[in-house]
Amino acid sequence: MANTARSGQRRAATLNDVARLAGVSIATASKAVNGRAEVAESTRQRVMAAATEIGFTPNALAQSLIAGRTGTVGLLTSDLEGRFVLPILMGAEDAFGSGQISVFLCDARGDRIRENYHLKALLNRRVDGIIVVGRSTDPRPSLGHDLPVPVVYAYAPSDDPTDRSLTPDNVVGGRLSVEHVLSFGRRRIAHITGDIGYAAAIDRAAGFREGLAAAGVPPVAEPMFGSWTEGWGRDAAAVLLDRHPDIDGFVCGSDQIARGVLETLRDYGRSVPEDVSVIGYDNWEVLAVNSRPELTSIDCTLQELGRRAAQRIFEAIDGGPLEGGTEYVAPKIVMRGSTVASR
Amino acid sequence: MANTARSGQRRAATLNDVARLAGVSIATASKAVNGRAEVAESTRQRVMAAATEIGFTPNALAQSLIAGRTGTVGLLTSDLEGRFVLPILMGAEDAFGSGQISVFLCDARGDRIRENYHLKALLNRRVDGIIVVGRSTDPRPSLGHDLPVPVVYAYAPSDDPTDRSLTPDNVVGGRLSVEHVLSFGRRRIAHITGDIGYAAAIDRAAGFREGLAAAGVPPVAEPMFGSWTEGWGRDAAAVLLDRHPDIDGFVCGSDQIARGVLETLRDYGRSVPEDVSVIGYDNWEVLAVNSRPELTSIDCTLQELGRRAAQRIFEAIDGGPLEGGTEYVAPKIVMRGSTVASR
C-alpha cells in the first residue's frame, strides 16, 4: 500500500517517520518501541500503531554503531561442497539462533588470497567473531593474533597451539569402531582407510591399532591406506580377502570405503553381519542408510562441534578470555545392520 | 603488538585514530584512505602508513549508513542439509564475490515461524536483497510484496506468479534423459522415480513421456512412483524386470534410485551399459562417480541457478525493476559409464 516506487522498493521506515506519525519526539518513539518504562502506556500504543502501520524495523546498522557490536559472526570456510562444513554450520546456527546472531558465510575455496579478502570483508563489517572451518582435520595456518575479534578454528585446527581449535577426535573414533567390532567376538579384523596424507587416516588407524592392542588381538594385516572412495574399498577388500580368507571384521576409514567393502563381500558370498562385521566412518546418511545392509558408522558429531565453536565465540564476545588449545570432540557410534543383525 | 587487552581483543581502529596519528584532519584521512584526488601525495603516504600501523579497516556499518546500502544479501534457505541449497549458494557467492557483497545465511528449517524471524533479522540488518531457497521444486508461499528489498526465489518457485522465481526445468530434464537413452537404440524403456507428491517427480515423468511420444516409442510400463531411495530403485527394478524381461533402458528420477537399479541389474546378471542403459538424475557426484559403472546423470546446473538468482538481485539493487515470472534453468546431461561404454 505505502509503496511509492515499484513493488518491493519502498524505502525502509526510520524511527523519525514513526515519531512524526505518532506525534511524539524521536526519543519517546525509541523508548516506546524498545519497551522501556519511561513512556505512558497510551503513548506507547500510539507509537506502536504508527510503527506497524509504516512497517518500521529498527536499523541494526545504527544500533550496532552505538552498541559496538553487530550481533554478527563470520563463518570462513574453505570449501562449501564439503559435507563437513554443513553440520558445523547448522550447529553454530543452532547455538547462535536463539541469541539473535546472524552468520556471514564466506567460502574461500581453499585459496589464501580469497580467504584474506573475505577476512577483510568480515572485519569491515565488524563481525563479533569468526569461526574458521577447514575441510580436513589437518592443521591449517593461523590467521594470527592481531585481529580485533575472537577466532575459533573448527574441524581443521590451527597450526598455532595458542589459538582455540575444535576438531573431531579421530583416534577415539578409530578405537571406538574396532572395539565395537571386537565386541561381536571378531578376532580377524582388518582396517581399510583413505589417503595416508590425511591426519584423519593416520589418527583413525592409530585408534584402530590402539584398540586391538588393548584387547590383545593381533592385526590381520597392516592398515591399508588408499583413497576415500568406494572403488578403493572394493579393491582393498578383495586383496585382503584373497590373502586372508578368515577375515571376519572390516573397520573402514570412511563410509564410502565401507560401501565398497560391502560390495566385495557380496561378490565373495560372505554375509554381513552374519559372517563378517563392517563398520564405516562419518555416518554420512545417504551412504549409510541406503546400503544393503545399512551401515554401522562412527559419527563425528559435527553439529555438536559447531555448537561448541559457537559457544566459545559467545563466551569470548561476552568478555571472557578466549583460551588457546585444541578441544577434541568425542565421536559416537551409530549402529546399523552391518554389525548388528536387524530385527 | 598494539594489543591492549588479551589477545584478539584489541579495539578496532577508527578513522579518527588514523587521522590523529598522521596529524591530519579526519576528512583528509578519509580522502587519503579512499584514494581521492584532493590530497597531496606526501600526505596520503603518511596517512596510509598510519592506517597500516594500527590496522585500520573502515567501518562498513558507518559506510552503509551513509550509502543507504549494505553490500549484504540474505539467503533464506529452508533446509541446510539439502544438497540443493549448496550449489545454489556457491553460485550466488560466485556472482556476488567479485562485487564485494557478503551473504547472510539463515536456515529456517522449513518452519514458517523461524522463517519470519529470520526475515525480520535480515530486514533489520538492512540487506540489499533476499534469495529464498526452497528444498523442493514445489511452489512455496510468497513472502509478499511489502518488503523494502528485492526478493528472488530459487529452486522452489514462489506460488505468486508476480514474484521472481528461478527453478530447474525438470520437464526438459526428463525429456533429455529419455532422449539420451533412445539415442543408443533402446526401445524398451522404463521410468522409476520418486514420491508422486513432488513436482520434481511429476515433471520429470512428464518429460519422459514427452520424449518417448516424440520418438513414437510406446512406454514399457507406466512410470513407477515411489520414494527417492536406493531401496525403491532396487525393488522397482526387480518388479519391472520380472514383468518385462526385455527392458533395455532405465530412466531414473534420481541418482539414488539409479544406484538401486544398477544393483538389481547386477543381481539379474544384466550388463550395464551393454545390455541395459541406466541414467540417473541430479548428478550427485558421490553417488554417480562411485557406482559401478559410473552413472550417467542429469545435472540441474544449480550453481548456474544460484548465479542467475544473484544476478537478478544485483539488477534489482541497481535500480532496475524486478520483473515477476518464473525462469526455468536448463539442465544438462553428464555422460558416464552407465550409458556409454567406458574407454
Place this chain on the structure above:
DNA sequence: TTACTTCTCGAAAGGCCTTTCGAAAACTTT
C-alpha cells in the same frame, strides 16, 4: 608588491538510533 588562480586541507553536517539529562506537566501534600 599586489591581485588572482590553484591546491590542499579542515569544520561541520548528515545518516539512524539510543541514551542522558534537564525541563515541563501533572499530581500530591501542607
Place this chain on the structure above:
DNA sequence: AAAGTTTTCGAAAGGCCTTTCGAGAAGTAA
C-alpha cells in the same frame, strides 16, 4: 494556593564515516 514529587517527554550528544563548502596556503601573473 504554594511548595514539593513524580511522571512524561524532548533536545542534544554520541558512534563512525563521507562529503560539501569554505578558508588558508602556495604559486603565478602583472
